Amino acid sequence: MKKAISYLIKYGIPLVIGVGLMWFLYKNVDMASMMDTLKTDVNYWWFAAVAVVSIMSHVFRALRWRLQLNAINVKPSFSAVVNSIFGTYAVNLVFPRLGEVWRCGYIANRQKASVTQVMGSMVADRLTDTVTVLTLTLITFLLAQNAFGQFFDAYPQMKENLLNIASDARVWMGTLIVIAALGWLLIMKTENKILKKIQLMARNLWEGFAAITRMDGKWWFLLLTILIWGCYFLQLYLACQAFSFTSNLSVLAVLVVFVLSSIGMGIPTNGGLGAWHVATIFGLSLYGVGVFNPGNFDPRASAFAMLVWGFQTLLLIVLGIYAFISMAIDRQRIETGKTVVETTNDEIKL
Numbered sequence: 001m002k003k004a005i006s007y008l009i010k011y012g013i014p015l016v017i018g019v020g021l022m023w024f025l026y027k028n029v030d031m032a033s034m035m036d037t038l039k040t041d042v043n044y045w046w047f048a049a050v051a052v053v054s055i056m057s058h059v060f061r062a063l064r065w066r067l068q069l070n071a072i073n074v075k076p077s078f079s080a081v082v083n084s085i086f087g088t089y090a091v092n093l094v095f096p097r098l099g100e101v102w103r104c105g106y107i108a109n110r111q112k113a114s115v116t117q118v119m120g121s122m123v124a125d126r127l128t129d130t131v132t133v134l135t136l137t138l139i140t141f142l143l144a145q146n147a148f149g150q151f152f153d154a155y156p157q158m159k160e161n162l163l164n165i166a167s168d169a170r171v172w173m174g175t176l177i178v179i180a181a182l183g184w185l186l187i188m189k190t191e192n193k194i195l196k197k198i199q200l201m202a203r204n205l206w207e208g209f210a211a212i213t214r215m216d217g218k219w220w221f222l223l224l225t226i227l228i229w230g231c232y233f234l235q236l237y238l239a240c241q242a243f244s245f246t247s248n249l250s251v252l253a254v255l256v257v258f259v260l261s262s263i264g265m266g267i268p269t270n271g272g273l274g275a276w277h278v279a280t281i282f283g284l285s286l287y288g289v290g291v292f293n294p295g296n297f298d299p300r301a302s303a304f305a306m307l308v309w310g311f312q313t314l315l316l317i318v319l320g321i322y323a324f325i326s327m328a329i330d331r332q333r334i335e336t337g338k339t340v341v342e343t344t345n346d347e348i349k350l
Contacts, residue, residue, distance in 0.1 A: 090320020
């Protein structure tokens with residue numbers, strides 16, 4: 001019963017939030033106008049380019065993570081890492097954030113490596129993305145202060161909450177305590193078997209995380225990070241070209257929408273369901289595509305958000321199906337000895 005409740009909280013609540021946001025978004029939208037927009041105002045050929053760029057973003061992410069894995073002596077094949085990335089996003093559509101854990105388990109199991117070390121590399125991978133989003137947000141804020149000013153004017157509570165968090169001494173104290181506790185756990189000496197296992201897990205996690213500082217190809221890592229996020233932006237820019245009412249948006253306007261939608265993806269819903277739509281519709285409203293009126297959104301902006309998100313979701317499902325079929329074939333080849341997997345030599349895998 002407790003396990004069922006735990007799963008409900010972890011995966012049911014994000015789904016409820018996403019569905020609730022979708023209902024809030026589209027309950028009063030003029031569906032006839034929205035469907036007319038999808039029929040007459042869209043050049044669907046642009047989405048072929050969107051698909052290519054989207055797939056390349058996943059390939060670049062796989063290449064970047066492979067650099068980190070190699071640094072901890074985990075050396076999966078390129079196809080295995082690509083499959084893990086494809087599979088991650090497919091899993092996230094059903095179970096938000098679980099995809100990251102799944103990909104670590106898949107690679108660790110395939111390579112007979114330490115799960116916690118692999119997970120540490122994933123944490124560093126995602127931390128890089130967080131830093132990138134923050135950097136993009138800062139740059140975009142400096143370039144488009146008026147747009148962000150309108151955003152915070154529309155949501156004064158969000159601005160107040162951010163300022164409260166940034167100035168809360170308890171947050172900084174708690175962060176320092178956690179860092180100190182982790183440091184103590186890494187260096188302490190103990191003979192207690194349980195504590196030794198926890199310490200080993202902590203050290204492996206740190207090992208995977210810190211590998212980013214000593215890995216070969218740091219400049220490649222930086223370049224791949226730029227390519228990943230460049231592809232993310234280019235996807236949205238190409239999608240804007242597909243619609244008659246967004247094709248004339250400036251690069252800066254698309255950048256503002258992109259940053260707001262990236263922040264929206266931080267809300268734990270299934271594949272950004274609802275949260276991405278709200279952020280995107282608001283961003284478009286800043287540049288004349290409808291008026292941001294909660295409960296009665298512009299049908300054109302609503303059509304844009306629905307189609308772009310729906311296309312990306314469908315693509316992730318297709319790539320996920322491909323990945324799981326490919327992994328099944330790979331597993332069979334390993335079992336029959338047709339594929340030889342290079343594994344680590346660690347005696348304990350935690």
